[in-house]
Amino acid sequence: MNLGRAAARNTPATANRWMRAPKENKQALKVGSFVGCVCLAGIVSLVIPARWTTSTEHWLPAFVILTAVAILLEFVSVPLPNSGSITVATIAHIATILLVPAPFAAVSVGASVFVEEVVRRAPVPKIAFNVGGMLVTSSLCSLALGFTGDIWTIRSSGGPQVFLLPAFLVVGLTYHAVNLVLTSIVFAITSGRSITHVLRANTRGTVLNDAGAASVGAFAALIWTVEPLLATLLVLPAAVVSRSFKHSHRLEVETRSAVRSLADIVDDRDATTYHHSERVAAYSLALGKELGLAEDQLEVIEQAAAVHDLGKIGVPDRVLLKPGPLTPAEFAIMRLHTEIGPRILNQFDLFHEGAAIVRHHHESFDGSGYPEGLAGDAIPYGARVVAVADAFDAMTSDRPYRSALSASDAVERLRAGRGRQWDPVVVDAFLLLFTAGAIERSMRIHDPALAAVDRGAPTHRLRPSRAPGDGGPPG
Numbered sequence: 001m002n003l004g005r006a007a008a009r010n011t012p013a014t015a016n017r018w019m020r021a022p023k024e025n026k027q028a029l030k031v032g033s034f035v036g037c038v039c040l041a042g043i044v045s046l047v048i049p050a051r052w053t054t055s056t057e058h059w060l061p062a063f064v065i066l067t068a069v070a071i072l073l074e075f076v077s078v079p080l081p082n083s084g085s086i087t088v089a090t091i092a093h094i095a096t097i098l099l100v101p102a103p104f105a106a107v108s109v110g111a112s113v114f115v116e117e118v119v120r121r122a123p124v125p126k127i128a129f130n131v132g133g134m135l136v137t138s139s140l141c142s143l144a145l146g147f148t149g150d151i152w153t154i155r156s157s158g159g160p161q162v163f164l165l166p167a168f169l170v171v172g173l174t175y176h177a178v179n180l181v182l183t184s185i186v187f188a189i190t191s192g193r194s195i196t197h198v199l200r201a202n203t204r205g206t207v208l209n210d211a212g213a214a215s216v217g218a219f220a221a222l223i224w225t226v227e228p229l230l231a232t233l234l235v236l237p238a239a240v241v242s243r244s245f246k247h248s249h250r251l252e253v254e255t256r257s258a259v260r261s262l263a264d265i266v267d268d269r270d271a272t273t274y275h276h277s278e279r280v281a282a283y284s285l286a287l288g289k290e291l292g293l294a295e296d297q298l299e300v301i302e303q304a305a306a307v308h309d310l311g312k313i314g315v316p317d318r319v320l321l322k323p324g325p326l327t328p329a330e331f332a333i334m335r336l337h338t339e340i341g342p343r344i345l346n347q348f349d350l351f352h353e354g355a356a357i358v359r360h361h362h363e364s365f366d367g368s369g370y371p372e373g374l375a376g377d378a379i380p381y382g383a384r385v386v387a388v389a390d391a392f393d394a395m396t397s398d399r400p401y402r403s404a405l406s407a408s409d410a411v412e413r414l415r416a417g418r419g420r421q422w423d424p425v426v427v428d429a430f431l432l433l434f435t436a437g438a439i440e441r442s443m444r445i446h447d448p449a450l451a452a453v454d455r456g457a458p459t460h461r462l463r464p465s466r467a468p469g470d471g472g473p474p475g
């Protein structure tokens with residue numbers, strides 16, 4: 001992975017953050033300071049005395065050819081979940097660091113990154129960060145190699161070649177660790193998320209890919225010491241590593257998008273639940289933050305909330321859209337959505353954690369809910385959060401069997417059901433958010449009609465503020 005080079009390229013929001021002038025906010029100032037430090041450290045790293053060297057006739061051809069290869073490979077990259085990217089140029093970088101002594105290895109790696117960034121017309125701060133970061137990374141790898149012994153010395157020593165393994169391991173680990181930490185720090189600052197969360201998100205699912213790229217790079221270096229021309233044989237495994245990067249990322253994006261689309265189809269079947277899941281996800285995220293949940297928990301809860309009613313895909317229109325109270329038989333059919341949804345979600349690794357939240361989002365704190373009648377702490381915490389968000393949105397939306405409540409009436413109902421239907425701690429957090437105006441702001445952002453009113457545009461759908469309807473279970 002390379003210091004978030006694709007971040008600005010692939011995500012406009014991140015690009016804009018990079019482009020902001022430092023005076024605009026504290027966050028930009030923090031990023032600017034960090035970039036300055038990394039850039040300075042990169043320049044300083046070039047004057048650190050080399051801990052190993054070899055004859056020019058050994059390293060010069062590797063320097064020239066691998067720099068050219070790295071420049072080409074720089075343009076083959078795959079975006080990561082939290083911005084940033086993995087690039088197969090890692091293969092050429094690792095081989096260069098193993099074959100070329102400091103500071104030339106760092107110059108080669110830095111040059112390839114610089115060319116790519118300039119060709120892509122990246123903003124100057126981003127070029128400075130990425131080039132500076134790669135200089136630091138390469139220099140630290142060269143330094144570490146001085147302790148394990150370099151590839152040229154080990155190969156010519158006539159001793160056990162197994163001593164190459166520590167060299168490969170140290171370079172691979174140092175390269176990825178330094179890269180990952182620097183990238184994660186800058187993403188954590190720009191996104192406002194914790195460093196541990198960004199680290200975890202960017203490491204998840206990419207460790208094998210990174211290790212694969214490093215291994216191919218190490219083999220390339222080893223083969224180079226036997227016969228440089230033979231190193232061209234590694235084009236095929238390099239292409240395989242590149243394809244695996246792309247496939248794993250595309251699979252993740254497509255799975256998320258497909259499942260969310262299914263959930264949106266359910267919302268769209270009923271005009272009164274249009275954008276319901278989107279709003280529930282937004283309220284759940286705000287609630288989770290108010291409750292001080294960890295970043296990875298927030299992500300699971302937000303995702304589960306966005307697909308919490310997915311199971312309604314198996315509920316027929318005559319029940320889902322019935323303009324009146326449901327009979328016991330019809331209600332039994334409606335309840336099935338808490339079983340159908342998790343059954344679908346459990347097919348996907350990405351939604352496995354959220355499946356339990358989806359299954360239990362209709363449980364009541366006193367044990368009177370469904371599908372299992374769980375009570376109190378036995379209900380998954382995320383499900384207790386989504387239950388409050390879901391109930392508020394259901395109460396403030398028109399439903400086939402009743403009109404919408406006003407937001408303040410819905411809040412009163414939540415207060416009345418505190419400790420009975422809903423977790424009191426979660427309800428208290430919701431009340432705090434509501435009092436602070438955060439819920440109403442979120443309603444406006446996620447409701448096209450209200451957003452249109454805010455923009456002064458004409459609208460045909462205004463949320464009425466009427467007397468309570470039947471106050472039935474949230475949808």
Ligand SMILES: [Fe+2]
Nearest residue numbers: 308309474475
């Ligand atoms: Fe539901």
